[in-house]
Amino acid sequence: MTDRVLVVEDDDEIRDLIRYNLVAGGLEVEEADDGAQALDMLRRKLPDLAVVDWMLPTVSGVDVCRAVRRESATSKLPILILTARKAEKDMLQGFTSGADDYMVKPFSTAELLARVRALLRRSRQAPDGREASYFYHDLELSPVTHRVSRSGQRVHLGPTEFRLLRKLIESPERVFTRQQLLDSVWGENIYVEERTVDVHIRRLRKALNDGGGPDLIRTVWATGYALDADST
Helix, strand or coil, rough: CCEEEEEEEEHHHHHHHHHHHHHHHCEEEECCCCCCHHHHHHHHHCCCEEECCCCCCCHHHHHHHHHHHHCCCCCCCCCCEEEECHHHHHHHHHCCCCCCCCEEECCCHHHHHHHHHHHHHHHHHCCCCCCCCCCECCEEEEEECEEECCCCCEEEECHHHHHHHHHHHHHHCCEEEEHHHHHHHCCCCCCCCCCHHHHHHHHHHHHHCCCCCCCCCEEEECEEEEEECCCC
């Protein structure tokens, strides 16, 4: 089955360029030229991934991200934001709004296709039930159903946060450097700043701690992170 990508971009030339390269890469593409239209399309038929420009008419790209994450039917949709904004504070705003990846214009179409494929690969569920669930402390992560629970209560995670938690729970109490997490979760051939890991760890922490209980993620200063029930 061909993966479907929704491209949300108000610049006709950029949208055409993105569509051409994604289709050439074997993907099916749907298009929207403003945020309100994109949200309407997402509610009617969910794609496998969305590429969203930051500066859109009617509803901005970051507001599209926030709306997607608020609704249970769309909350797990992988989102890649495109923008001319390259300051760190803008990147952090993009990630905290719910984006899974962030590319600054002008961008390489080859890199865009690589990042889209990496996001699709990370969001894909296991095809059968042979892969066992992971347990640690009061956490359970199922690679098959793509679900996480803590003390029996469902924890809603975006695809990147799910991948991060899976990496940590595969080797509890082991400290992973930011670079190791980047290579595992984002891919070795994808350039992403190490600061990106911190943003997604904060989102993962918030989701895991919403129901109370100890913080299970240990921060190792100047190094990285570990899943550790004795972190507090």
